[in-house]
Structure formats: C-alpha cells, structure tokens
Amino acid sequence: MTAYRAVGLVTWRELLERGLSKSYALSWLFLAILVGAGIAIPGFFGDDGSIRTYRVATVGVESAGSGELAKEMAPKEPGSYRIELTPSSDSTGAAAAVVDGEVDAALVGGNTVKVLVGKDTPRELEAALRQAALSYQVQRMVASGEVSEQAVAIMGGERVTTVTAEPDADADAEARQFLIAQVALVLLFMAVMTTGSWVLLGVTEEKTNRVSEVLLSSLRPWQLLAGKIIGVGLLGLLQFGSIAASLIVAVRLVLDVTLPEVDAGFLVISLIWFVLGYVVYATGYAAVGAIAHRPEDAQNAAFPLMIVTVAGYMIGIIYVSGNPDTVWSTILTLVPVTAPFVLPVRAVSDSVAPWEQVTAFLIMVGFIILLIRAAGRVYAGGVFNYRTRVKARQAYRSAEF
Amino acid sequence: MLELDGLTKRYGEVVALDGCGFSVRPGRIVGFLGPNGAGKTSAMRAIFGLLRLDEGTVTWMGRSVTHNARRRFGYMPEMRGLYPRMPVRRQVIYFGRLHGLGKAAAAAAADRWIARIGLEERADSRVDDLSHGNQQRVQLVTALVHDPELLVLDEPFSGLDPLGVEEMSRILRERAEQGSAVLFSSHQLDLVEHLCDDVAIINQGRVALSGPVRTLKDRATHRRVEVDLDSSLALTLTIPGFRLVESLGTRHILRVPAEVGMDEIMTALTDGRRIREFSYGPPSLSDLFREAVAS
Numbered sequence: 001m002t003a004y005r006a007v008g009l010v011t012w013r014e015l016l017e018r019g020l021s022k023s024y025a026l027s028w029l030f031l032a033i034l035v036g037a038g039i040a041i042p043g044f045f046g047d048d049g050s051i052r053t054y055r056v057a058t059v060g061v062e063s064a065g066s067g068e069l070a071k072e073m074a075p076k077e078p079g080s081y082r083i084e085l086t087p088s089s090d091s092t093g094a095a096a097a098v099v100d101g102e103v104d105a106a107l108v109g110g111n112t113v114k115v116l117v118g119k120d121t122p123r124e125l126e127a128a129l130r131q132a133a134l135s136y137q138v139q140r141m142v143a144s145g146e147v148s149e150q151a152v153a154i155m156g157g158e159r160v161t162t163v164t165a166e167p168d169a170d171a172d173a174e175a176r177q178f179l180i181a182q183v184a185l186v187l188l189f190m191a192v193m194t195t196g197s198w199v200l201l202g203v204t205e206e207k208t209n210r211v212s213e214v215l216l217s218s219l220r221p222w223q224l225l226a227g228k229i230i231g232v233g234l235l236g237l238l239q240f241g242s243i244a245a246s247l248i249v250a251v252r253l254v255l256d257v258t259l260p261e262v263d264a265g266f267l268v269i270s271l272i273w274f275v276l277g278y279v280v281y282a283t284g285y286a287a288v289g290a291i292a293h294r295p296e297d298a299q300n301a302a303f304p305l306m307i308v309t310v311a312g313y314m315i316g317i318i319y320v321s322g323n324p325d326t327v328w329s330t331i332l333t334l335v336p337v338t339a340p341f342v343l344p345v346r347a348v349s350d351s352v353a354p355w356e357q358v359t360a361f362l363i364m365v366g367f368i369i370l371l372i373r374a375a376g377r378v379y380a381g382g383v384f385n386y387r388t389r390v391k392a393r394q395a396y397r398s399a400e401f
Numbered sequence: 402m403l404e405l406d407g408l409t410k411r412y413g414e415v416v417a418l419d420g421c422g423f424s425v426r427p428g429r430i431v432g433f434l435g436p437n438g439a440g441k442t443s444a445m446r447a448i449f450g451l452l453r454l455d456e457g458t459v460t461w462m463g464r465s466v467t468h469n470a471r472r473r474f475g476y477m478p479e480m481r482g483l484y485p486r487m488p489v490r491r492q493v494i495y496f497g498r499l500h501g502l503g504k505a506a507a508a509a510a511a512d513r514w515i516a517r518i519g520l521e522e523r524a525d526s527r528v529d530d531l532s533h534g535n536q537q538r539v540q541l542v543t544a545l546v547h548d549p550e551l552l553v554l555d556e557p558f559s560g561l562d563p564l565g566v567e568e569m570s571r572i573l574r575e576r577a578e579q580g581s582a583v584l585f586s587s588h589q590l591d592l593v594e595h596l597c598d599d600v601a602i603i604n605q606g607r608v609a610l611s612g613p614v615r616t617l618k619d620r621a622t623h624r625r626v627e628v629d630l631d632s633s634l635a636l637t638l639t640i641p642g643f644r645l646v647e648s649l650g651t652r653h654i655l656r657v658p659a660e661v662g663m664d665e666i667m668t669a670l671t672d673g674r675r676i677r678e679f680s681y682g683p684p685s686l687s688d689l690f691r692e693a694v695a696s
Contacts, residue, residue, distance in 0.1 A: 009498055017487055210482035214543065217449040217476040218499045220468060384451065 006219055010227020011234070018198070019235055027194070031243045035250070052081040054125045055102070057094040057116075059087075060109030061136055072132035081124070091116075105129055113137050181348040182317060184270040185341055187240060188277050189313040195236035195278065196285040196302075196309070202228060203289025203379070204298040212383045221376035221383075229282045236278070269357075270344045276364050277340025280371065281309055287375035290382035308337055316341030324351035333360050336367040402426045403551055403582055408447055408457035410440075410606075417443040419606030421457070425551070425582045425599075430573055432593035432614075433586040434690055435603035441586045442479050444603065445555050449476055461551065472500050475549030479556050479586075481540045485529035489520060489539055492528060493546050500547035507546065514542040518568070534565050541569060545576070552576055554585035558592060570596050594686035602693045609693040618683035625688060626655040628670055629678035640669045646688075651677075656688070 094106035106116040113133040346352040497507030
C-alpha cells in the first residue's frame with residue numbers, strides 16, 4: 001500500500017465519520033443560524049432594509065426650502081442614506097438635540113451657516129451638510145447681489161472640465177479588495193480556531209481510547225496526521241465555504257446589496273495562504289493533542305498555540321493592514337506563523353514584492369515539511385503516555401519514528 | 402519466524418527490557434508470560450516499532466521488520482483500541498484496508514469474520530453500544546481481518562467469559578494451523594498450558610525460560626505429586642530432596658526430584674496412612690513460572 005493510499009484512507013474516515021457526526025451537523029446549524037440572524041435582524045428592526053436615515057435639525061435655513069436642502073444633502077450613491085429634516089426653534093435647542101442624540105446633526109443659519117455635529121455624527125453626513133451649507137450661503141449671496149451668478153459658476157467649477165487620468169474606480173476597487181482581505185483574515189482565524197480544535201480533540205480522543213496504538217501498528221505517524229489534517233480541513237472548508245456562499249447569496253437577494261467584485265489573482269493568493277495557514281496551525285494542534293493526556297487537558301495544553309494564533313491574527317488585522325510597507329511587515333511576511341495573516345493584507349495594497357511572495361511561499365512549504373515530520377515524532381512519542389501530559393521535547397526524543 | 406534479540410529499553414532508572422530475546426515460529430502459538438511490569442507490553446510494542454529501543458533487534462523471516470512487513474501483522478494491544486462511535490462493520494473494513502486489503506476484499510473479510518463471531522445482527526451498531534465481551538471480539542477481528550502472518554495479542558483473554566475464552570482459543574488454534582505465528586500474553590497459566598505450543602517467561606525485562614511447553618516440563622529437574630490422604634496429620638516424609646509446596650487439610654502438593662521413583666514416593670506416603678487420591682507427573686506451567694520468576 002502506498003503512503004498516499006494510507007493518507008487517503010485516513011482522510012476518507014475523517015470525512016465519513018466526522019462529516020456524518022451530530023457535532024458537525026450542529027456546528028453547521030449554529031453557523032447557519034448566526035449568518036441568518038445577521039441578515040434577518042437588521043432587516044427586521046431597520047426602517048427599510050439597509051438604507052440609513054439621518055435626522056437633521058434646521059434653524060433659520062428654511063427659506064431655501066426643505067426640498068432644495070435635502071437635494072443638496074443627497075448622497076452621491078443613491079440609496080445609501082436619506083435625510084429627515086426637523087425644524088428647530090433656535091440654535092441652543094438644536095445643539096442640545098445633537099448632544100442628546102435626538103438628531104444626528106444640525107444646520108444653523110445666520111450671517112454664516114454653521115454645521116453642528118456630535119461625536120457620533122457620521123462623516124458622510126457631516127460632508128453632505130457642509131456642502132448644503134455652502135450652497136445655501138452662495139445662493140443667499142447671489143440673491144442679495146453680493147456676487148454674480150457668473151462668478152459663482154466659475155468658482156463652482158462649471159467652466160472647468162476635469163479629465164480623469166486615473167479613474168477613481170481603481171481607488172474604490174482597492175478599498176473593496178482591502179475589505180475582502182480583512183474578511184479573508186477573519187475567515188482564516190475562525191477556520192483555524194474551529195478546525196484546529198477538531199484536530200486537537202480528535203487526536204486526544206484517539207489517544208484516550210487507545211486506538212492510536214492500533215493505527216500506528218500499520219501506519220506511519222505522519223500518514224495518520226496528514227490524513228486527519230486533510231480530512232478535517234476539507235470538512236472545515238466545506239462548512240465555511242458553504243456558509244460564505246450562502247451569506248453572499250443571502251446578502252444579494254435579501255438585502256439587495258451589490259457586493260464588490262474581487263480580483264481573481266488576489267483570490268488565488270488568499271486561498272493559497274488560507275490553506276497553508278490552516279495546515280501549519282492544524283499540524284501544531286495535532287502535536288499538542290498527542291502530548292495531552294486526556295481531552296480536558298487538551299485545551300490547557302493548546303493555550304500557547306492559541307495565543308500564537310490570536311497574535312498572528314491581531315498582527316495582520318491591526319498592525320500590517322495599517323502599515324503594509326514597513327520593514328516589520330516584510331519580516332512578518334517571511335515568518336511562517338504570521339505569514340498567512342499578513343500576506344493577503346499586503347497583497348491587496350500591492351505592498352508585497354514578487355520576491356517576497358515567492359520567498360515566503362518557499363519558507364512556508366519548507367516549514368510545513370519540517371513541522372509535519374517533527375509533529376509526527378512528537379505524536380509518536382506522546383501518544384503512548386497515558387498518565388500525564390508529556391513535554392513536547394521529551395515526546396520528540398522518545399519517538400521511534 | 403519472528404526473532405527478538407537482546408531488546409533493551411530504559412526509562413531513566415527503570416529498566417523495562419534488559420536483553421529480552423525469544424522467537425515465534427510460523428504455525429506455533431507462543432504464550433508470553435511474566436509478572437506485571439516484567440516487560441511484556443514493551444516487547445510487544447517493540448515488534449511494531451512503537452517503542453524506541455536502546456539496543457536489540459526485531460527480525461521477521463531473517464530480516465529487520467519493515468513498515469510494509471508490519472502491515473502483514475495483526476496487533477491487539479493490552480488497552481483495547483477501537484473508535485467507540487464507529488459502526489462495527491465499517492470499523493473492521495477500515496482496519497482491513499489499512500492493512501492493504503482492497504475495498505471488496507476488506508468488505509468480504511469483514512462480513513466473514515463478523516459472522517464468525519456471531520455479530521451479524523450488530524454489524525451496523527456502534528462499538529460503544531456493544532457489551533465488553535463483544536467489543537473484545539470486534540477488537541480481535543480487526544487484528545485478524547487481513548489474515549496476518551504474525552498475530553500479536555496482549556492479554557486477549559482478559560474479561561472474557563468461559564464461552565468467549567473457548568471461542569478465542571479456537572480461533573487462535575485455527576490461525577496457527579493455517580500457518581500464522583501467534584504470540585499472546587496472559588496471566589491465565591492453565592489456559593496457556595492448554596493452548597500454547599511454546600512459552601517465553603519474562604521477568605525484570607529478560608527472558609527467564611523459553612521453549613516448547615512439553616520439553617520444558619519433561620526437562621524439569623523435579624516432578625509434581627498431588628496426594629489426598631485419610632489423615633490430616635502433619636506430613637513427615639523420608640523422600641530425599643522433597644518440598645511441600647501446598648497443604649490444604651488432607652490434600653498435599655509435593656515437589657519431588659525427578660530421579661526419585663514413583664514407588665519410593667508411594668511407599669513413603671503410605672507409612673501409616675491410606676492414599677485416597679494420587680497423581681505424579683511433570684510440573685505444571687504454574688510451577689515452572691513460579692520457579693522461573695523466583696530465580
């Protein structure tokens with residue numbers, strides 16, 4: 001029997017037994033409920049789906065007409081929000097309403113028009129109000145003859161034609177890709193934590209019910225580990241993939257929101273690093289499972305690895321996403337435990353050079369080969385210690401394989 | 402033939418194996434005996450490469466045991482190892498395939514063996530829904546499903562009822578008749594004596610006595626005498642070199658040098674007493690075991 005066939009058999013057993021288990025079905029159901037609730041609840045409690053409504057108090061600007069003001073405040077992208085104007089008696093009352101959160105902002109007329117904002121006022125609303133205030137003031141100056149309409153037209157740029165050399169669409173696409181990278185990181189983190197715990201408990205259970213001794217009489221430790229990691233990984237991919245796909249479909253159909261297009265190259269890079277990241281962490285969890293002496297001890301034994309996982313995720317999502325071009329980001333790209341969380345983020349902003357991608361990939365593949373061999377030894381050395389948790393180094397040294 | 406030669410394994414100060422060596426020939430059943438902690442499980446694990454030996458070699462048919470060779474072996478560890486939630490038939494097929502059987506061959510072998518142990522009705526039951534004895538039977542079948550050349554069983558009879566013991570003994574005998582080498586450990590010495598062709602007695606990591614059961618008994622320097630007398634008076638005999646092994650009321654077990662004739666013993670015993678029951682023969686395996694371990 002070839003090694004591949006042995007790995008395939010272990011993988012198949014994992015797929016069949018774990019895939020048909022109640023716990024797998026329940027975790028799937030839990031995720032589906034979570035996603036369903038995430039979509040249904042805003043729709044249930046919101047005014048009209050995803051369109052936000054901003055309430056704006058007005059003082060002394062009513063002469064412009066509420067229709068005109070609302071038009072000036074209208075969003076660039078139709079349908080993203082709408083404005084509800086509430087006339088107020090004076091500026092003090094309007095300011096109090098903003099502070100109390102009764103309204104999101106206020107527009108106060110006078111010699112100069114003021115925009116009153118609170119600490120929670122959205123920036124898009126503030127920008128829209130500033131535009132409306134400016135427009136209102138200019139119209140008033142034209143009406144009083146202080147400036148000519150011609151001057152206003154020139155100031156407003158009506159006689160200047162702008163030709164866009166680099167379309168804004170690129171910047172928008174980059175922002176969208178960045179968002180997708182963040183989503184990819186969150187998915188990787190969730191997948192590693194979820195499937196990592198499956199691998200961890202699976203190995204510990206096999207050790208506790210002594211089946212590993214029978215398995216290792218006919219399989220090499222690395223074959224057993226590889227089969228388990230691939231099987232659990234495929235189940236995780238199936239679960240997270242199906243949930244992500246149903247999320248996309250639900251968002252489009254239920255919320256009627258157009259999702260950004262994703263660059264195919266970026267998608268490939270994210271997928272590759274998703275798989276590599278999963279393999280690295282799952283292998284680590286398998287080794288930890290072998291040195292724990294019972295399932296209750298496994299979570300404690302895995303704590304340092306969980307810290308590393310969380311640290312990798314935080315580094316990617318907090319530091320590298322804000323500083324993709326620094327030396328530290330380059331170094332973190334080449335470190336195997338952080339690379340899966342760092343590379344997709346940097347790839348989005350074109351901050352990662354081709355040589356860095358190739359080098360990081362080669363380091364990662366080499367690291368995985370060494371890690372699987374080392375984890376196999378730790379597994380072989382730790383799996384027969386049934387009484388106490390054994391140290392990883394001790395397990396590595398005592399292994400026959 | 403399986404040969405273990407000079408197996409040595411230390412865990413710090415503790416010596417698990419101390420030059421352990423014996424052999425198991427095809428077609429023979431070898432009983433592996435020893436007190437608790439003598440090194441039986443360590444030696445069995447060493448056969449499957451599950452133990453990193455400090456010294457010594459394990460060979461099969463004159464060659465070092467390779468990973469592929471091990472696939473033709475069957476193993477039943479001391480602590481039973483099955484997937485508790487996996488159905489019986491799927492489990493047996495899985496282990497058959499891990500030992501190199503094709504899908505159809507594994508399924509056919511699984512059905513044959515499950516029928517043999519009378520669990521056809523429970524073939525789709527989860528293992529943890531079975532009784533302890535039936536789980537033990539399934540464990541044996543996972544070791545047998547691929548018709549192994551070498552069968553190594555650690556305490557296979559523990560926990561079995563008399564019918565289960567009888568059935569397992571029959572299966573092991575059949576495997577040996579079909580040419581497999583069978584090695585099993587047990588503390589049930591009467592059973593081992595009845596079933597095994599050879600024994601290896603291990604004590605403190607080294608083999609104290611090994612060979613065919615018949616030969617070991619015949620070669621013993623003493624004989625076993627069991628006698629039931631009509632008197633419970635203290636037994637005082639004039640037999641040279643005799644030792645009273647056990648005395649319970651009127652029943653006595655004596656250890657007598659082999660060169661002392663039966664007539665001489667009878668004469669000494671009937672001195673003022675009447676014999677109700679008398680037996681004379683080679684020592685039992687229990688006697689050999691006790692002596693080997695004591696020495």
